[in-house]
Amino acid sequence: DAGVIQSPRHEVTEMGQEVTLRCKPISGHNSLFWYRQTMMRGLELLIYFNNNVPIDDSGMPEDRFSAKMPNASFSTLKIQPSEPRDSAVYFCASSPWGGSTDTQYFGPGTRLTVL
């Protein structure tokens, strides 16, 4: 079975450009999470969806970040405009039913570099 799919795997862009990261969760999973990993802060939860509805976006750093989940099989995380401090690895994860004790399955991540 395919796991969580993320694209692109690597993205290099210039400051001020729009960046869109994509995620396809595991089929049948009801919850989807976006995380950011940095050396300083480790793995931070940015936002999570349950049944395509955003439940908690308190981790989104600022208005430059937005996330959507138009259907059960696709989600995007957009940064507009991007800044060098956004450089990090962004992970998408999904879980079967979304409870806080549910195992999350992570994608391979997108390494974003903003110059």
Next chain:
Amino acid sequence: DQQVKQNSPSLSVQEGRISILNCDYTNSMFDYFLWYKKYPAEGPTFLISISSIKDKNEDGRFTVFLNKSAKHLSLHIVPSQPGDSAVYFCAASGTSYDKVIFGPGTSLSVIP
């Protein structure tokens, strides 16, 4: 203010010896704890978990110990193998807490 702390950024252990990774948490609402393992260029994968009604959970070479009064948990790997070299994330959540909070991770190197 980090609610889940892993104070050792890195750890080196000889193959065959025990690896002990530590984790501290501050929020008494947490009652479920997990460890995830991450290899380079891959996403984290679930390793082992423990509920607060237990103080120990074992799965093969991996054992997690929980000390609720000290708000401390540890992951023991015995014996350590070179393939265990990875970053280990401690995480906490709970039935009355709606999301999982990850620690910053500890990079384990098992030396052959």
